[in-house]
Amino acid sequence: MPLTVLVGTQWGDEGKGRAVDVLSADAGMVVRCQGGTNAGHTVIAGETILKLRLIPSSILRPAVPVIGDGVVIDPEVLLGEIDALSAQGIHCDRLLVSGNAHLIMPYHRVFDRVIERHLGRAQLGTTRKGIGPAYADKAARIGLRVQDLLDMKIFGQKLEVNLKEKNAVLAKVYNQLPLDAKKIIAEYEGYAERLAPYIADTSLAISRALQGGLHVLLEGAQGTLLDIDHGTYPFVTSSQPIAAGILAGAGVGPCAVDRVVGATKAHCTRVGTGPFPTEIEGDIADRLRGVRGELGAEFGTVTGRQRRMGWLDGVLLRYATRLNSLSDVFLSKFDKLSGVGQLKIATAYRYEGEVYDEFPPHQTIFHKCEPIYEELEGWEEDISGARAFADLPAAAQRYVRRVEEIADVPVTWISVGPEREQLVSTATVSV
Numbered sequence: 322m323p324l325t326v327l328v329g330t331q332w333g334d335e336g337k338g339r340a341v342d343v344l345s346a347d348a349g350m351v352v353r354c355q356g357g358t359n360a361g362h363t364v365i366a367g368e369t370i371l372k373l374r375l376i377p378s379s380i381l382r383p384a385v386p387v388i389g390d391g392v393v394i395d396p397e398v399l400l401g402e403i404d405a406l407s408a409q410g411i412h413c414d415r416l417l418v419s420g421n422a423h424l425i426m427p428y429h430r431v432f433d434r435v436i437e438r439h440l441g442r443a444q445l446g447t448t449r450k451g452i453g454p455a456y457a458d459k460a461a462r463i464g465l466r467v468q469d470l471l472d473m474k475i476f477g478q479k480l481e482v483n484l485k486e487k488n489a490v491l492a493k494v495y496n497q498l499p500l501d502a503k504k505i506i507a508e509y510e511g512y513a514e515r516l517a518p519y520i521a522d523t524s525l526a527i528s529r530a531l532q533g534g535l536h537v538l539l540e541g542a543q544g545t546l547l548d549i550d551h552g553t554y555p556f557v558t559s560s561q562p563i564a565a566g567i568l569a570g571a572g573v574g575p576c577a578v579d580r581v582v583g584a585t586k587a588h589c590t591r592v593g594t595g596p597f598p599t600e601i602e603g604d605i606a607d608r609l610r611g612v613r614g615e616l617g618a619e620f621g622t623v624t625g626r627q628r629r630m631g632w633l634d635g636v637l638l639r640y641a642t643r644l645n646s647l648s649d650v651f652l653s654k655f656d657k658l659s660g661v662g663q664l665k666i667a668t669a670y671r672y673e674g675e676v677y678d679e680f681p682p683h684q685t686i687f688h689k690c691e692p693i694y695e696e697l698e699g700w701e702e703d704i705s706g707a708r709a710f711a712d713l714p715a716a717a718q719r720y721v722r723r724v725e726e727i728a729d730v731p732v733t734w735i736s737v738g739p740e741r742e743q744l745v746s747t748a749t750v751s752v
């Protein structure tokens with residue numbers, strides 16, 4: 322009963338969609354476990370280009386797609402996604418949606434917007450999809466869950482209680498118009514009817530799939546440094562994108578795990594505000610980012626924002642190995658390093674004369690530190706046609722080997738382009 326966890330090791334957008342498409346080739350079930358419509362996972366296979374928000378990135382594969390307990394679901398976006406896929410001939414009939422997953426409500430989106438505005442210069446740069454406010458209500462135990470859609474009477478009662486408080490705060494603190502309960506109930510009644518056939522006990526379904534010998538893949542969203550506990554708080558998301566959070570969101574225990582794969586970009590990116598020690602600007606950053614509209618260019622999948630660019634940060638990669646118990650790295654965007662010239666990887670930070678070779682214990686150090694770089698020889702060759710490790714130039718091979726030493730786990734997959742077949746796999750065991 323092989324269970325694989327796929328986790329992002331940086332600040333999101335590491336190519337998790339691309340990795341899941343590869344790793345799910347033989348999977349029986351693939352599960353989204355946390356986060357919500359803040360995620361944007363790209364899958365490219367032939368002519369098909371998908372930018373997925375809630376539907377697992379294995380949707381082009383035979384695996385059963387599952388949305389687990391830890392996800393916050395915006396039903397309008399989910400149904401829109403199902404319809405858009407269906408219009409492309411991709412059907413989600415076998416989708417299972419956890420009844421325990423929380424619902425994103427219209428007031429969550431409003432709060433996300435007004436709280437950000439209220440924060441002014443201190444704003445996080447959220448995706449404005451209502452993620453933080455929805456998880457806040459979940460923690461406060463006033464959230465509405467997918468299973469509430471199955472009993473609209475309970476749904477209405479919970480909504481009334483919520484709206485009383487939400488509308489008062491919206492009006493008195495944020496100068497916003499109140500939201501109308503009847504309108505929301507009518508809207509969610511429509512969603513209830515369409516979502517009902519998908520609602521299931523997903524933790525049980527996963528357990529049965531594992532017992533039946535199927536390969537189950539848990540698809541993380543966001544990334545390790547966006548984790549609410551272990552990331553660059555407060556510049557994080559409101560869920561736990563580390564492996565333990567993914568397992569909790571799926572409803573699976575840790576001993577079931579066989580493999581934890583860390584999706585890692587060969588360079589690093591970040592969207593939104595917050596510290597980023599290896600950030601670079603200028604020609605190399607522009608080159609790595611690519612041009613808006615071209616395949617694989619670094620513009621937000623959800624918000625269209627230009628992503629901030631930087632060198633690979635080895636300190637954070639080691640941190641990700643520790644936090645997630647990584648067993649393998651899936652290295653993406655390796656083709657983008659061709660022709661860049663001399664390459665850099667941060668191996669430690671310096672702050673006020675002290676050297677830190679682990680993630681610093683205080684936020685001020687991380688905000689103000691200077692990265693200490695190791696320089697590596699670059700290569701000029703286009704490597705997007707490489708399909709075996711031996712096809713890579715010697716300098717590219719050395720870069721991969723150095724990443725393995727720093728991460729202290731093997732780089733088992735090297736992605737050399739955004740498309741499905743643009744891959745070098747050194748996997749000795751099939752996942």
Ligand code: GDP
Nearest residue numbers: 334335336337338362363617654736737738739
């Ligand atoms: P995710 O959120 O982790 O799934 O990542 P995104 O889909 O938001 O962003 C990753 C971007 O990199 C997408 O545009 C992918 O098509 C692209 N991409 C993934 N792997 C590669 C690769 O190896 N080379 C190139 N050039 N692009 C890649």
Ligand code: IMO
Nearest residue numbers: 333334359360361446447448542543558592593
């Ligand atoms: P995927 O799954 C990159 C970032 C936002 C912001 C912070 C908080 O595609 O890798 P939120 O809306 O979650 O409250 O925003 O987290 N963020 C992401 N950045 N990729 C993502 O998802 C992200 N999801 C959230 O930009 O800085």
Ligand code: MG
Nearest residue numbers: 334361362622
């Ligand atoms: Mg993304």
